[in-house]
Amino acid sequence: MINRLEKYFFVGLIIVCFLLSLLVGFQLDSHYTKVQKNNAKALLTSYCELIEDKLKSVYNYTDQFSGYIQSNPQADIKSTPIYKEIMAKEEVMDIIIKTKEQVKLSGSSAKAGNLDKDYPYRLAVLRKELITYGPIKHDSYDKDILISILPIYHNNELICCVAIILDAQQIIDQLDIDILSQNLDYDYQLWTVSAETGHKLVLATSNEKADYLNVVEESFEMPAKWSLLVKPKTNWGISIWPIVFVGTLMGIFIARLLYLHLISKKEKEELAYFERIDRETQFLNLYGLLEHLQKNLSQNTEMTIFIVETIHAHKIYNMLDVNLRDEWTNNFILTLKKYAKNKTVVARIQESMFAIVYEEYFDEKQILDIQRELEIDIIQSVIIDDTRMTLQPVIKYFHCTQVTNIEKKLLRYKKRFGNNYKQVYLNI
Structure with a gap:
């Protein structure tokens, strides 16, 4: 009862509704993705500040030696209560005191596969600040280690370097990064550049099989750059297909109503025609x-x-x-x-x-x-x-x-x- 042009109109109406719902879906997905990434960026900024603070403050036991050594440059550190107290901590594997004479201020930088063991000390002296170096492997320890090194000065003269050797994995586990996965539904990855190989070194991850390409990333320096990146477990944005389905369904519904209206109109016109x-x-x-x-x-x-x-x-x-x-x-x-x-x-x-x-x-x-x-x-x-x-x-x-x-x-x-x-x- 309807001609070809009218059929094309109804099909076109459904296609237009499909395309409009697809466009709306893409726009909503883009907007929601932007909001998600902004929220994730703000979260990572706070989280990286927290991690950096833990590494430089909570697990920085070198500061406890600074005042003591400055007032007693010749004291035997290993016999002090401070030394025994810090060594008793579970994550501390060793404490090394290198005098000015023991710190080599010249030499090659770390090369892939050939670590210059004096390089971390030299770096701390050159920067004149606390550094956290690693994780690295060391012949003297059976675990990967983090080294917190603080150069101590008296009247602008280097006295020594205090190095706290930390169990790297234990420290990383205590950073509470798992909250991102367990409470906030993010897949995360914490990584840095290996001082030994020069390659990317993954320190912690929630899902090794996840694709960490489309992520939000925040970094901080220890002085090596540490990066924390996240992505939602369900990916960014929203699924546009329910929107497309509803939009197309509405198009079909509207087309159906118009079809019934057209049929009713034609029947009335036909009835009026036969009346005349x-x-x-x-x-x-x-x-x-x-x-x-x-x-x-x-x-x-x-x-x-x-x-x-x-x-x-x-x-x-x-x-x-x-x-x-x-x-x-x-x-x-x-x-x-x-x-x-x-x-x-x-x-x-x-x-x-x-x-x-x-x-x-x-x-x-x-x-x-x-x-x-x-x-x-x-x-x-x-x-x-x-x-x-x-x-x-x-x-x-x-x-x-x-x-x-x-x-x-x-x-x-x-x-x-x-x-x-x-x-x-x-x-x-």
Whole structure:
């Protein structure tokens, strides 16, 4: 009941809804991803500050030696309570005191696969500050170690370097990075550059199989750069497919509503059409004729109307053989249809009564010519069961300049013909 263009419209509507929902989904995903990354960046900044503070403050036991050594440069550190207290800590593996003479201030830097063991001390002296070096492997220890080294000065003169050897894994475990995974649903990775190999060294990770490409990263220096990066376990953003599904479903729903509305409209138009059309001839009926004239003509249009009454038409139709009835009817309809052109309207106002409405004024000569043409076209004889039946048209005419007067005049001519006639009233 709908044409191809209308079908394309409904399909296009669904596609447009799909594309719009896809666009909205991408925009929401982009916005939410941006918000997530900003939040993650702020979190990492705070977390890196916390880690750096722990490494430089909580696990910086070298400061406890600084004041003591500055006031007692020649004291035996290993015999002090401070030394015993720090050595008793679980994460402390060793304490090394290197005098000024023992610190080599010249030499090559660390090279991949060939660590200069004096390099951390030299670096601390050059920077004149606490450094945390590692994690590294060392022949003297069976675990990876972190070295906290503090150069101690007196009157701007280097006295010694205090190095605290820490169990690297134990320190990393105590940084509480797992909170990112367990409480905040992030996959994380803490890494630095290995002093031994020059390659990336992963210190801690929540998921070794995770793809750490699209991440948020924050770094701090120890002085080697340590980096902490995170990504949500469910990836950034939101899933756009529920949005696309709902949007497409709404498109289908809207298309369905419009389709039902269009079908309903077409059915009403079709019903209205059949109310105005004679189904057998497809000419206008009286109701359709009057409505057509009312809509398309001004009230003062001059018209010439011919009324054609076909005597014996119904009787001839009933007497014909069934196989010939449709042909005979079609020929009669085609005869009248040739007058339905330009500004001429043909209507069937009763079973055997037809009206031909010319939207112009004809004089007597023109009227006689049309009457003669109609009679010649319509009159015909049919022999049925040795009986000649003649289809004889009775043709009358009248002029009219008021659309509202047509029905009254049709009624008057109908009474003259003597047929049963039901007047159709219009609100005109």
